[in-house]
Every structure is written in C-alpha cells, then in structure tokens.
Amino acid sequence: MSLFEEAKKYIPGGVNSPVRAFGSVGGEPVFISKGKGSKIYDVKGKEYIDYVCSWGPLIVGHSNERIVSRLKEVIENGTSFGAPTELEIELAKLVVEYVPSIEMVRMVNSGTEAVMSAIRLARAYTDRKKIVKFEGCYHGHSDSLLVKAGSGALTFNQPSSPGVPDEFAKLTLIADYNDIESVKKLFKENKDEIAAVIIEPVAGNMGVVLPKGNFLKELESVCKNEGTLLIFDEIITGFRLAKGGAQEYFGIDPDITTLGKIIGGGLPVGAYGGKKEIMEMISPVGPVYQAGTLSGNPLAMAAGIETLKILGEEGFYDKLREKSNKLWEGFRENCNKLGLKFAFNCIESMGSLFFKEGVVESFADAVESDTKLYATFFHKMLAKGINLAPSQFEAMFVSSSHSEEDIDKTIKIHYEVLKEMFGN
Numbered sequence: 318m319s320l321f322e323e324a325k326k327y328i329p330g331g332v333n334s335p336v337r338a339f340g341s342v343g344g345e346p347v348f349i350s351k352g353k354g355s356k357i358y359d360v361k362g363k364e365y366i367d368y369v370c371s372w373g374p375l376i377v378g379h380s381n382e383r384i385v386s387r388l389k390e391v392i393e394n395g396t397s398f399g400a401p402t403e404l405e406i407e408l409a410k411l412v413v414e415y416v417p418s419i420e421m422v423r424m425v426n427s428g429t430e431a432v433m434s435a436i437r438l439a440r441a442y443t444d445r446k447k448i449v450k451f452e453g454c455y456h457g458h459s460d461s462l463l464v465k466a467g468s469g470a471l472t473f474n475q476p477s478s479p480g481v482p483d484e485f486a487k488l489t490l491i492a493d494y495n496d497i498e499s500v501k502k503l504f505k506e507n508k509d510e511i512a513a514v515i516i517e518p519v520a521g522n523m524g525v526v527l528p529k530g531n532f533l534k535e536l537e538s539v540c541k542n543e544g545t546l547l548i549f550d551e552i553i554t555g556f557r558l559a560k561g562g563a564q565e566y567f568g569i570d571p572d573i574t575t576l577g578k579i580i581g582g583g584l585p586v587g588a589y590g591g592k593k594e595i596m597e598m599i600s601p602v603g604p605v606y607q608a609g610t611l612s613g614n615p616l617a618m619a620a621g622i623e624t625l626k627i628l629g630e631e632g633f634y635d636k637l638r639e640k641s642n643k644l645w646e647g648f649r650e651n652c653n654k655l656g657l658k659f660a661f662n663c664i665e666s667m668g669s670l671f672f673k674e675g676v677v678e679s680f681a682d683a684v685e686s687d688t689k690l691y692a693t694f695f696h697k698m699l700a701k702g703i704n705l706a707p708s709q710f711e712a713m714f715v716s717s718s719h720s721e722e723d724i725d726k727t728i729k730i731h732y733e734v735l736k737e738m739f740g741n
C-alpha cells in the first residue's frame with residue numbers, strides 16, 4: 318500500500334491541506350522526507366529543486382542553518398509558556414521597523430486567523446458589517462472569506478463553500494481585481510455599509526496577477542473617501558516583494574496589514590498590524606476579543622526573527638531579484654524559441670506561467686488557462702526533479718538558497734519539457 322493510500326484511511330483525502338493531494342494534476346502526491354537549502358527529498362531519496370518553498374514561507378530555503386541553530390537554543394528552554402517572552406517583543410519590533418504602515422502588531426498562528434481577526438477589528442472600528450473582497454483572491458478559510466476564493470478553493474472549483482451560512486456570505490461583496498469601477502459600484506449600492514476592502518496587493522492565489530496602473534492607488538483613495546478600512550493581505554507579498562512588502566513596493570498606506578508565511582520562517586505564525594489607534598481596539602486594551610493559547614510561541618517567534626534578520630541584511634533583495642529575473646528571463650526565452658505565446662507573470666521572486674495565450678490581468682483571464690496542459694507540464698517537470706505547485710492557480714517562489722546552477726538547470730529542463738509538449 319502506498320503512503321497516500323494509507324494516509325487516506327486516517328486523514329480526509331490523505332492530506333491536511335487540499336491542494337497537496339494533487340487533485341487538479343492527477344496522480345499521487347510525493348511524500349517528502351527532508352529539505353535542505355533549495356532542495357527537497359522524497360521518501361525514496363529522489364532530489365527535487367523546490368519552487369514551492371512550503372507555499373511561500375521559505376524565502377531563505379529549507380532548514381537554514383541560522384534558523385535551525387536559533388531554534389535549538391530556544392527549544393532547550395521550553396516550547397511554550399502561555400506568558401509573555403522577550404522573543405515576542407523582538408519579532409514585533411522587526412515587523413514595525415520593516416512594514417511602513419504597521420505601528421502595532423498582534424501575533425496569531427496562521428494566515429487564516431490573522432485575516433479573520435483583521436476583519437473583526439475592521440467591523441468593530443467602523444461599526445459596519447459588509448466587506449469587499451476580489452474574486453480569485455484567497456484570504457484563508459474563515460467563513461466571511463470563503464466566498465469566490467482562490468487557491469485550493471479555485472483549484473477544486475469550490476470557490477464558495479457549503480457550511481458558510483448565506484447570512485454570512487451575503488455580507489461579503491465581490492469586486493473584480495484590477496477593475497476599480499466594480500469597486501465604486503459596490504460602494505454606490507452599499508453606501509456607509511462597507512467596513513473594509515481586503516485585497517492581495519499582488520494576487521498570488523489565482524496564479525500571479527499584477528495590479529495594473531493606478532489600481533491600488535485608486536483603491537486607497539476610494540477607501541479613504543468612504544470611511545472604509547483598506548486591508549492589505551500581505552501573507553504572500555509581505556517580506557517577499559521587499560522588506561516592507563507590497564505597500565513599500567507600490568507606496569500605499571493600508572489601514573490594516575495581515576502577515577503570514579515568511580513571518581514564521583517555516584513555523585506556524587500569522588500576524589495582523591496597523592495604526593495604533595485601530596490596533597488598540599483589541600483586547601485587553603479595547604473591546605475586540607481575540608486570543609490564542611500558542612500565539613507568540615517561542616519557537617515560532619525565533620524562526621521568524623532569524624528569517625527577518627537575514628532579510629534585513631544589505632543587498633538581500635537585490636541578490637534575490639537578480640536570481641529570480643534570470644529564471645524568469647530564461648522561461649520567456651524558452652517560450653520565444655518554441656514560438657509559444659503563453660502568459661507569464663512575475664514580480665521579484667514570485668511568478669506564474671499560465672497556459673493561456675496573451676495576457677493575464679484579471680480573474681477572468683486566469684481561469685481561461687488550460688489546466689490540463691498545466692497538469693502535463695507539472696508532472697514532466699516533477700519527473701525531471703523540479704518541484705512546482707500542483708495547481709495552475711498558484712505562484713512559484715525563488716529563495717535565496719537557489720544557486721546559479723539550480724537556475725540554469727531549471728531553465729534547461731523547462732525548455733526540454735515545453736519542447737516535448739509543443740515542439741515539432
């Protein structure tokens with residue numbers, strides 16, 4: 318019996334998060350036994366160059382020596398106290414220093430929890446009920462946000478989920494990414510009722526889709542005029558596009574920011590932060606309740622601190638960009654050489670190849686992609702030792718541990734695979 322067969326006996330679908338099950342690409346998921354730097358190894362010992370990077374967190378690669386040694390130090394002194402520790406101050410200080418709009422931050426255990434709490438806070442702060450999200454953006458699986466969602470929800474064609482009462486779902490209004498008119502229309506129809514607009518400033522959960530022109534700036538000003546909070550879900554883009562995330566990159570000042578993934582350096586952490594005036598509405602200072610037995614866990618804080626310190630080193634993002642651009646250029650050249658016109662979106666160290674000709678600038682464009690071609694591409698890459706996300710609607714991530722050799726090898730294999738699929 319395969320590990321997957323065995324897992325399916327005890328765990329729904331054999332996995333603890335749906336996309337891992339390979340549902341949209343077919344076949345059985347690879348079980349991983351270890352990771353080091355840019356590489357992961359399956360239980361049979363096969364090596365892969367990894368561009369999933371745990372779906373984003375591992376911007377410095379697998380089992381980074383500094384993170385591992387800090388974790389060892391911390392673990393000797395206990396794993397959880399349910400009482401404040403200095404580590405929590407250290408990570409909070411780094412977050413406030415790095416992310417321009419964050420004056421105060423609260424740690425939680427996952428991105429889902431961060432966003433759920435941020436929405437509650439925005440509703441309390443504005444005393445309004447409705448929120449606006451964009452079709453194809455994913456903000457975790459809390460009830461209010463599992464409406465026309467991306468990521469696994471999109472991969473499995475279940476963008477909205479049974480079990481979310483209509484009464485909740487109808488408080489979540491849906492706009493189109495990169496279409497400011499669709500946002501303005503919702504504000505007109507729901508005057509003084511919208512607590513917050515939440516957005517992935519660069520969409521990463523319908524594949525990578527970049528904000529066009531002044532879209533984010535206009536969104537910022539619409540929110541300001543309407544007394545609505547702008548929530549940047551930077552769970553992917555935070556510490557990925559730049560030290561200060563997408564808000565630094567694009568020069569936007571959101572009211573609340575949600576963080577996850579990289580902030581935990583591979584351990585379970587999420588966070589939400591913003592202006593002091595808003596954040597002080599949270600218990601125990603204010604009336605908005607939010608708590609967590611393991612929140613601010615010492616191991617999780619230590620991994621986050623070491624990761625953020627590495628990101629803060631001179632030239633970190635320049636080197637990562639250079640490496641990423643080499644890979645993206647290589648991919649584009651391969652397509653050109655083969656006369657393929659597929660859309661390829663990238664920014665800094667995140668990118669997506671869409672099996673759709675022309676451009677992908679919206680959710681409607683993204684879902685025109687040929688997911689069967691993606692499945693073939695994915696399996697051919699995997700067989701040759703390149704690990705990509707098992708879904709068309711996800712990003713690939715480059716880490717600082719990817720070497721020149723990894724990049725060259727990946728470009729070469731990418732060419733071979735596309736040639737096998739489309740060459741004549």
Ligand SMILES: *Cc1c(COP(=O)(O)O)cnc(C)c1O
Binds near residue numbers: 429521550
């Ligand atoms: C991954 C992700 C989340 C959810 O985070 P979890 O830690 O998986 O709960 C929320 N928003 C965005 C943009 C994400 O990419």
